[in-house]
Amino acid sequence: MSLHFIKAEKRVLDSVIFPAFDLLVNPGKIAAVHSNVNIREQLIELLLGRTVLSNGEILIGGSSFSEKKLTIGFLFLQSGLYERLTVEEMLRFTQRLYHSDTSVDETIRAIQLEAMRKVKIKQLSFSERKRVQFGCVLLQDPDIFLLEEPDQNIDLESKRIFLSILQSLKKRGKTIFILTMNLESAITSADEVYRLDENGLHNVSIENPKEDIEETIAEPILIQPVRLEKIPTKVNDKIVLFDPLEIDYIESSDGQSFLHIKGESFPSVFTLNDLEERLSPFGFFRCHRSYIVNLQKVREIITWTRNSYSLILDDAPKSNVPLSKTKMATLRDRLGL
Structure with a gap:
């Protein structure tokens, strides 16, 4: 079943999120769109039916999107898994x-977790959770797969499994639509790669043949700078390990760094500078001399005065993290604003 954007344009108030573009993804094809976070989130909201285009339309299998949206299976950046359950x-x-x-059983074999089928989700590594x-999306067996940053920060074995499953879905005639900020990931995964920005949709030429891409996959350093899976903290003489993407933000106070996770605070064994270096590949940003924030958790950027800014996070307490004036321009570049 095809996914077809026709003169699709999205505006929010007076801002153009993306100008009108045309894109057809046919069954048996893998297409990736490389864009910033704002565009990616708007496309997801559109395909979830939570918002509508300013102009144009989206067709699924030649029919109106509103009639066929349930044929899309979503793989979101955040897992949405129940940690108390086993695999x-x-x-x-x-x-x-x-x-x-x-x-x-076939699905467990496909994701190669047979040996861990009785292990609880909370005990898995980030890559195994992914x-x-x-x-879970494979079990839905949708006609169209929408994948948000599907291989972000996963280990090499999981990346190979992911690419193998993509090729299997392609052979079955599934339509696969990938949204990512990582151009290398898009080129590695997709048949067709596009860049969507304020100037519209542009085709990205894929110069490497498939054999070269497979050789590239074999070099983990070239794929993504994944250097660790866990961040240790010390609580009551115990070492507690957290996945990087569990962390909402990090604060330094009196020379001690604290990880803030789901409204709780945990002392870190690393300095803020160490954590900045370790977490940068996972999408963390040094927003203030005393704060590092997980950009995936940022919901709003608030301007209080000409020189005063804050980041509002999408966590339970709606945390307010200061943003330095000197970091504002860098953040705009990171977000593609």
Whole structure:
């Protein structure tokens, strides 16, 4: 089933998020759109049916999007997994939820977690959780797969599994639409790559043949700068390990760094400078001399005065993190604003 954007344009108030563009993704094709966070989120909201285009239309299989939106399966950047469940329980729950005929056992084999099927989600590494998340989408067996940053910060083994599943879906005639800020990831994963920005949609020429891309995959340093899976903290003489993307922000006070996670604070064994270096590949940003923020958790940028800014996070307490005036321009560049 095809996914077709026709003269699709999105404006918010007087701002153009993206100008009118045309894009057709046919069954059996993998297309990736490289864009900034704002454009990516707007495209996802459109395909979730939470907002509408300012101009143009979206067709699915030649029909109006509003009639066919349930044929899309979404792989979001945030996992949405139930940590108290085991791998098998999570997948069986998804199977029942979507009344799926797809085999759970086959899905576990596809994501290569047979040895961990009885392990709880909370005990898995970030990359293993990502595989479970992908397995949940496979169980939905949609006509169209929309994948948001599908291989961001996953390990080399998981990347190979992900690419193998993509090729399998392609052979089955599925339509695959990838949204990413990582151009190398887009080129590695997709048949067709586009860049969408304020100037419109542009085709990105893929010069490397498939054989060269496979050689590139074999070099983990060239794929993504993943250097660690866990950030340690010390609590009551115990070492507690957190996935980087669990962290909302980090604060330094009196020479001690604290990780803020789901409204709780945990002392870190690293300095703020160490954490900045370690977490930069995971999308963290030094927004203030005493703060590092997970940009994926930022919901709003507030201007209080000409020289005073704050970042409002999309966490439970709606945390307010200061943003230095000197960091504002850098942040705009990072977000593509």
